[in-house]
Amino acid sequence: MTSAPLDRLVGSLAGTGMTRFFRRMFDDYPDLLMKDLTVEAVNPDRTIKLGGRWVTNFGSDSFLGLDQDLRVCAALERGVRTWGTHNGTSRAFSSAEPNVRAERKLAEWLGTEAALIYPSVTLANVGALPALVTRQDVLVADQFAHNSIDEGLKLAKARGVRTAKFEHNSPAALEETLRGLQPFRHAVVAVDGVYSMSGELPPLQEFDRICRAHNACLYVDDAHASGVLGEHGRGTVLASLGHYDNVLTVGSLSKGFSCLGGFVAGSQAAVDVLKLRSNSLIFGGPVPPPYLEAVCAVVDILMSPEYPALRARLDANVRKLAQGAARRGFTVLGGLVPIVSVLIGGEEATLKAGRFLYEQGYYAQSVVFPAVPHGHGVLRMQVNANHTPAQVDGLLDALTALAAGTAVPEPATAAAA
Numbered sequence: 001m002t003s004a005p006l007d008r009l010v011g012s013l014a015g016t017g018m019t020r021f022f023r024r025m026f027d028d029y030p031d032l033l034m035k036d037l038t039v040e041a042v043n044p045d046r047t048i049k050l051g052g053r054w055v056t057n058f059g060s061d062s063f064l065g066l067d068q069d070l071r072v073c074a075a076l077e078r079g080v081r082t083w084g085t086h087n088g089t090s091r092a093f094s095s096a097e098p099n100v101r102a103e104r105k106l107a108e109w110l111g112t113e114a115a116l117i118y119p120s121v122t123l124a125n126v127g128a129l130p131a132l133v134t135r136q137d138v139l140v141a142d143q144f145a146h147n148s149i150d151e152g153l154k155l156a157k158a159r160g161v162r163t164a165k166f167e168h169n170s171p172a173a174l175e176e177t178l179r180g181l182q183p184f185r186h187a188v189v190a191v192d193g194v195y196s197m198s199g200e201l202p203p204l205q206e207f208d209r210i211c212r213a214h215n216a217c218l219y220v221d222d223a224h225a226s227g228v229l230g231e232h233g234r235g236t237v238l239a240s241l242g243h244y245d246n247v248l249t250v251g252s253l254s255k256g257f258s259c260l261g262g263f264v265a266g267s268q269a270a271v272d273v274l275k276l277r278s279n280s281l282i283f284g285g286p287v288p289p290p291y292l293e294a295v296c297a298v299v300d301i302l303m304s305p306e307y308p309a310l311r312a313r314l315d316a317n318v319r320k321l322a323q324g325a326a327r328r329g330f331t332v333l334g335g336l337v338p339i340v341s342v343l344i345g346g347e348e349a350t351l352k353a354g355r356f357l358y359e360q361g362y363y364a365q366s367v368v369f370p371a372v373p374h375g376h377g378v379l380r381m382q383v384n385a386n387h388t389p390a391q392v393d394g395l396l397d398a399l400t401a402l403a404a405g406t407a408v409p410e411p412a413t414a415a416a417a
């Protein structure tokens, strides 16, 4: 029997770049790649049963530990009882009341005029970025900005918008790029608020100054900062600039918030335009109402007097792990945010390091290409407020054992990654 066109199509795709790369990884490191492991059970104490083994989870974006907060869980349950599982219609037709309420609460928390919730940050970026520009405008991004920003650029480019990337975190390169793109009517400059693989922050004040000088506005994807950086967890933009005058800030409702979705916040006029021009919002479904009830519960926690203590626990855990890893000879990237990445070396060494920790009872992510440049790798540990000091000490003991058996790269190599 001859194969169907779909079989032939899939066969050809299996021979293309990224698929071939992953196949080679699976062939070369069948026991080291842990991508196919399943989380079989979760305990409130940050332990998970992963691939048949109970381990302490240092791979969760639930930075404040709110995935286990009884008030957030109760809001979700109440939401199901009140609204059912889903609103069942695009927001182009109508919005469920918790959607409108959650947006109002997010804007009040941030101090922006308005906020607009998308089903994820990815859908926010691929919806909002192309919506913000027309053919007379330009769209510019940091070369290491999140993949979804890159996808937003590609969509805009397909519609005839000029796009460009500039050298990572370099104000001089941004200025040169904007100069080189003149003449344009308007420009949007997109960067991450926190680089999730390295934990680095961008020089927002310098970027803001350059943007204003070149008739550009800033678009900051603060997904990893939402709830965990800045006063009351409002993120990097307000903490760094003190205002949102020329900025759209993007946040996550899935990471520190432990709920579901993403948002773009800024002026009412900008949000109104995005509502009319973001295809991912108009032609896609919204976050289900129960999750929006949970988002409201999280904002209440962020604004409550209990927040400083929650944040202090998180910050203490981050400091303990970052300083402890550095004392053990590791080059720590970031360490200001709850993502503590240490440089291990090449792909195989990085995969082995992740496997070693797993066997010691700790799950951290071995990050290799395409998330970092080819041939490099980092061990990424995510710290949560409800990790106990003993759990962090245990991970540090495992890192001591790892360092004893690994040639840890020098900082110069770290800079290349």
Ligand SMILES: Cc1ncc(COP(=O)(O)O)c(C=O)c1O
Residues within 6 Å of the ligand: 119, 120, 121, 122, 123, 146, 148, 192, 193, 194, 196, 221, 222, 223, 224, 252, 254, 261, 262
């Ligand atoms: C900067 C940034 N933007 C967007 C995303 C994707 O967010 P989501 O899972 O909500 O699509 C991530 C995920 O880690 C991220 O780090």
